[in-house]
Amino acid sequence: MKQDGDAAVNVPACFISNHEGFRGSIKNFIRDFVVTEIDVGGQRVTAAAANQTPPPRASSDGNSQSGAQFKESRLSPHDSDGSSPVDATPPSFDLSVILGQSVSEELEQFVLTLKDDKTAKQELSLGSFPDKHHRANVHRVVRHRFPFLMTITIQPEIRVREDPDYRELSQLVTEDEAEDFFRFIDAKVRGSSYAFGPDGDKEHRTAVHHFLSRRFGKLVETKSFSDQGATAITVRLREQGRPKKRSGEERKEEEVYTGFTLRKENLETLEAVSYMAAALGILPSDFTYAGTKDKRAVTYQSMVVKKVAAQRLEEKVSEFTKRGMHLSQIRSVGEPLRLGRLRGNHFDVVVRDLRRHGGGGGGDGGRLSGANARARLAELVKEAVENVEARGFVNYYGPQRFGGGQSVQSDHVGLALLKEDTVGAVRLFFTPEEGEEPPSHAKRHFLQTDNAKESLALMPLSKARERLMLRALNRYGTGPDGCAQAWLSLPHSMRVFYPHAYCSRVWNDAAAHRLTTLGHKARRGDLVWRQEGQNKVEDAGEAGSPQIHVVTEEEEQREAYTLGQVLLPMPGNTVKYPENCVGAWYQERLARDGLDKCRFRVSSLKLNLPGCYRPLLACPCNLRYRLQEAGDGRGEVTGGGSRSDKPLNGQTEEGTQDSLALILNFDLDSSCYATICLREIMKCDP
The missing domain is CATH 3.30.70.3160 (Alpha-Beta Plaits)
Incomplete structure (x- = not known):
């Protein structure tokens, strides 16, 4: 088995499904593991992105809170991240194709009823749509066809009702203008604008301005313009994050x-x-x-x-x-990128040398031969993949988060930084690995001599972080102030990686504790996302931005929430902890690590960790797989594989012609790890 260092140590062994699984190895060859970023618009980022049309990702269901069951598909006025839109034009306008003929006719009748009875507060179910991307298409097509409707997801069901914001706006402007405005809002095309018709009544224009500012102020800005004696209101999407304009004609x-x-x-x-x-x-x-x-x-x-x-x-x-x-x-x-500004990642993975669990370290190690044995292995793979597709996996941080294979893990360095022990953190950072590789030799020399200049001369040019640190240590010394300067010599994204690694370790251990002590149901005191003001489903149309909610005993009894909706906090200075034994566990863990009074701010190193909430479970999307002879797998990985056949682990494919390989293709939300998904599928560390 392979890979990624001490994966079994880094990641607790808690699983959601109880299938048997199988064994295999990943990352034998460079082309065996292809990762393609999915941008905020749902497009895969490849060298030929303009020529590809990947499956659209659901704008309403594809956020990082994948466990949140209730979602509104129209952008809330509270959402103002400036994200690029998913393709503003729905893939098909034929509602009978998307919904089916009978549901499409029922929706048309529902709309007629709303038009006739403005006082009605009605809701219609469009049915259940288990596939996330099918749901996304339903949301987009229905909203484009009927902009005055709000589509609501109560997974996997979609319901529609009249949008209260539309009702209020249609009392201020014409219905055609209100519909066009909501199409403009839904499209959310960067730099676009929408103009209402001429309006000579200043008081009425003020009322429209106030409504748009109150309901959509974080998303749009409005101005009144006069043209040939007529005054009209123009609405423009805010361009958040755009570099400020400078005076002068020259661009610096x-x-x-x-x-x-x-x-x-x-x-x-x-x-x-x-x-x-x-x-x-x-x-x-x-x-x-x-x-x-x-x-x-x-x-x-x-x-x-x-x-x-x-x-x-x-x-x-x-x-x-x-x-x-x-x-x-x-x-x-026009602007830089921001960390986290992505929808997720697409993975094309080859798992080689498939075999059943068992068999020990000798003999065939569980390898199969013969048609019946291979058929059994195919059954195990099918059961495993379908289980994980349906139930997901524990959303652990993967071993690479902790610097797998190093003698000292990154989370240990992060803990020292949070304790403001910059000298100890430097010593941990330069702990060498076993062997006499040049980087380890240079690190060992530094720890033995404290001579940063000589160690820098020994450090390979490819080790950028180590060289930056050694340059600073040579200039400022190896005392507390010099070590602080060494850490400040790293870009912030590198520097903050280590405290984040510590918080990730705590989250992983908290997830294992939560599952082993409270089981696989949402329990009293757990944290979940809930729309503000959502006391019952009927209130959902007026709900605001999602808020952290503590599950009550009554909600536990009636199973109001599922395990997929449960969140666990990453430690930080703004998070709320669960109000059950898991919350107590967090406090005990932080105290044991000497952080009971930690503010998760290290001013001297310009570090601030507000914390966040991470769903306990994650689920792959667009999951596909196939089995094939290992000898037929060269160059088969989709998504842009490498031409290089150089093994990553020094092995060749000789002797593997009789084994099976598993080809997997799937999408994961940002911050989810493919190795952890594979771990749940295989029931072992891949």
């Missing part, structure tokens, strides 16, 4: 942003960024991206670099290609 160098797609092989994201920064003569912090990607893989992701024009970046493409970094779709953009 630091305002230049260039976007591109990065395809890398067997490289850490931070390693790739550090090399590109050195080649361009800029800082690693001048690069922004939505998330880091696996090292042991072929990965595709969007990036933006500041202070580098597109032409200059293109001149470096051939140099970067030699280092395993392929840049494409280089273009000028």
